[in-house]
Amino acid sequence: xxxxxxxxxxxxxxxxxxxxxxxxxxxxxxxxxxxxxxxxxxxxxxxxxxxxxxxxxxxxxxxxxxxxxxxxxxxxxxxxxxxxxxxxxxxxxxxxxxxxxxxxxxxxxxxxxxxxxxxxxxxxxx
Amino acid sequence: xxxxxxxxxxxxxxxxxxxxxxxxxxxxxxxxxxxxxxxxxxxxxxxxxxxxxxxxxxxxxxxxxxxxxxxxxxxxxxxxxxxxxxxxxxxxxxxxxxxxxxxxxxxxxxxxxxxxxxxxxxxxxxxxxxxxxxxxxxxxxxxxxxxxxxxxxxxxxxxxxxxxxxxxxxxxxxxxxxxxxxxxxxxxxxxxxxxxxxxxxxxxxxxxxxxxxxxxxxxxxxxxxxxxxxxxxxxxxxxxxxxxxxxxxxxxxxxxxxxxxxxxxxxxxxxxxxxxxxxxxxxxxxxxxxxxxxxxxxxxxxxxxxxxxxxxxxxxxxxxxxxxxxxxxx
Ligand SMILES: [Fe+2]
Ligand SMILES: [Fe+2]
Numbered sequence: 001x002x003x004x005x006x007x008x009x010x011x012x013x014x015x016x017x018x019x020x021x022x023x024x025x026x027x028x029x030x031x032x033x034x035x036x037x038x039x040x041x042x043x044x045x046x047x048x049x050x051x052x053x054x055x056x057x058x059x060x061x062x063x064x065x066x067x068x069x070x071x072x073x074x075x076x077x078x079x080x081x082x083x084x085x086x087x088x089x090x091x092x093x094x095x096x097x098x099x100x101x102x103x104x105x106x107x108x109x110x111x112x113x114x115x116x117x118x119x120x121x122x123x124x125x126x
Numbered sequence: 127x128x129x130x131x132x133x134x135x136x137x138x139x140x141x142x143x144x145x146x147x148x149x150x151x152x153x154x155x156x157x158x159x160x161x162x163x164x165x166x167x168x169x170x171x172x173x174x175x176x177x178x179x180x181x182x183x184x185x186x187x188x189x190x191x192x193x194x195x196x197x198x199x200x201x202x203x204x205x206x207x208x209x210x211x212x213x214x215x216x217x218x219x220x221x222x223x224x225x226x227x228x229x230x231x232x233x234x235x236x237x238x239x240x241x242x243x244x245x246x247x248x249x250x251x252x253x254x255x256x257x258x259x260x261x262x263x264x265x266x267x268x269x270x271x272x273x274x275x276x277x278x279x280x281x282x283x284x285x286x287x288x289x290x291x292x293x294x295x296x297x298x299x300x301x302x303x304x305x306x307x308x309x310x311x312x313x314x315x316x317x318x319x320x321x322x323x324x325x326x327x328x329x330x331x332x333x334x335x336x337x338x339x340x341x342x343x344x345x346x347x348x349x350x351x352x353x354x355x356x357x358x359x360x361x362x363x364x365x366x367x368x369x370x371x372x373x374x375x376x377x378x379x380x381x382x383x384x385x386x387x388x389x390x391x392x393x394x395x396x397x398x399x400x401x402x403x404x405x406x407x408x409x410x411x412x413x414x415x416x417x418x419x420x421x422x423x424x425x426x427x428x429x430x431x432x433x434x435x436x437x438x439x440x441x442x443x444x445x446x447x448x449x450x451x452x453x454x455x456x
Contacts, residue, residue: 004425007259008199016428023246023431025239029441033232033454050295051229051454053238055444067222071302082452090169 034060035085037078038068046078054079136236137177147172159360164290167233167453175359179289180234181250182361187227188245188252192426194220196260197269205263212309216270219302226295229456233291237451246431254412255338257420264317264324264331270310272335272377276342278303279373288360291456311380318384325385332381333389340407343370367401374402 006012030053037046049068054060060079069077088095103109137145151170158165165171194217201217204210228238244250255273260266281303285296317328343366347353356362364372374395381388392405415423 004428006199006425007261010202011199011425011429014432016425016432019428019431019435023435024243025434025438027237027239028445028449028451029438030238030242031441031444032449033229033452035455048455050226050298051232051456052225055441055446059444066218067225070218070222082454083450085455087168087455090166 031055033082034064034079035082036060036064036068037080038064038074039076039078040073041075044075046076051082052079057081136180136234136240137173145173147174156358159288159358164293165288166290167455172359174355175361176234178356178361179292180231180236183227183231183234183292184236184241184244185251185253187224187231187241188250189256190220190224190227191245191430192252192256193273195426195429196256196258196422197266199260200263200266203263204266209313213266216306216309219306223295223299223302226298226456227292229454230289230291230295232454233456235453242434246427246434248418248427251416253342254416254420255335255342256426257415257423258335258338259422261334262327262331264327265335267310267313267317267328268331268335270306271314272310272332272339272381273342274303274306274310275377276339276373278307279369279376280343283363283369286360287363294456315384318386329386332386336389337407337411340370340404341409341412343367343373345409345412371400371402374404378402 004011004016032054033051034054034057035051036049038049039046052060052063052067054063057079061077064077064079065074068074148170152172155165155169155171155175165175197213197220198217201210201213204213228241231241232238241250245252255269260269278300281296281300285293285300287293314328317324345366347366353362353365357365374393378388378393378395390405392403395402414420418424
């Protein structure tokens with residue numbers, strides 16, 4: 001271990017020489033991951049913003065507040081374990097391909113003005 | 127349909143040796159990138175893409191953790207209540223950046239524990255600049271202003287890359303970095319327009335940090351074949367030289383206008399090429415420091431080891447046998 005002359009008085013006070021030579025974390029030592037959903041203000045949707053590592057849901061909420069709620073507005077947050085999320089596979093993305101073509105489901109898919117104008121013109125008193 | 131718990135594994139060099147990507151899938155993948163679409167965690171991706179992204183994002187995360195150490199040194203001695211509040215906020219942001227980046231790398235199949243282990247063992251690197259000490263308060267202002275500025279140039283470029291989770295993390299990071307830069311500039315100016323002692327302290331700090339700043343973007347990578355592939359896949363968005371040039375364009379005038387000088391008599395912009403020219407920054411020193419022989423490498427890793435080791439009992443006390451490793455959706 002090389003001699004360490006830290007500029008930080010707090011670091012000088014701890015005995016770094018006592019560090020074991022190899023420090024190795026075990027898998028799962030950082031617990032599980034929770035997905036975080038942030039609601040900016042009442043009336044809006046909760047939006048996924050990322051994850052935190054936590055040992056339980058309460059801790060996940062505390063970390064979520066620190067990580068995703070320390071700036072700007074926040075009304076509420078949800079967390080859920082990543083393993084609770086179910087999703088489609090991107091390989092199946094093509095099942096949505098024709099959705100934008102279904103104009104019969106859209107208000108804009110119905111053009112009535114022309115017909116009305118034509119009707120009015122034809123039936124106008126001579 | 128997928129539930130959480132989908133596990134990829136980090137590619138190793140051993141797997142790489144005889145790995146050949148499916149040519150049809152590779153073509154689809156490249157077409158997606160050409161179309162400007164993002165790649166998401168569960169997508170098929172070339173072996174090398176996954177490996178290089180893990181390496182890049184992981185090192186970025188380590189840089190955030192280690193980068194907070196020289197600044198953290200000054201929290202107890204920041205001049206005045208406001209500067210102290212600001213510095214605490216900035217250091218917390220940097221830790222937050224590390225967590226966002228670790229999460230993005232985790233989606234590629236490497237656990238956070240494995241990344242931290244590679245940092246502690248020295249296998250994985252972090253930004254070279256943080257192996258230099260912050261000797262005075264002026265060093266903190268140089269870091270907050272110019273190192274953060276350099277990081278922003280890099281992060282803004284990478285935010286336009288192809289990997290969805292990394293882009294999303296960088297978007298939030300860049301937003302917070304704009305505060306880092308602004309507070310750094312403010313603190314830098316306060317010294318530059320202050321007393322003679324303050325001005326001298328700032329000049330001395332800049333003199334010591336100039337070379338590490340030039341090193342920040344790394345040696346020229348124009349010629350490397352490897353670099354070309356990473357640019358093709360939008361893992362790397364700009365060459366080291368281009369990013370350095372952009373940084374010099376933006377920040378040299380901001381230093382000079384305050385009457386602070388730059389300790390390189392050869393630094394000047396070649397107006398016909400648009401490129402900055404500067405003295406050889408000694409890339410051997412860069413290599414030496416990155417490989418462990420800098421003034422603070424040992425301290426940085428020792429402090430991280432101490433933190434992991436002395437807090438382990440808390441983590442273990444909360445550990446439950448039923449916990450399962452999952453890949454986050456970040
Ligand atoms: Fe950062
Ligand atoms: Fe920053």
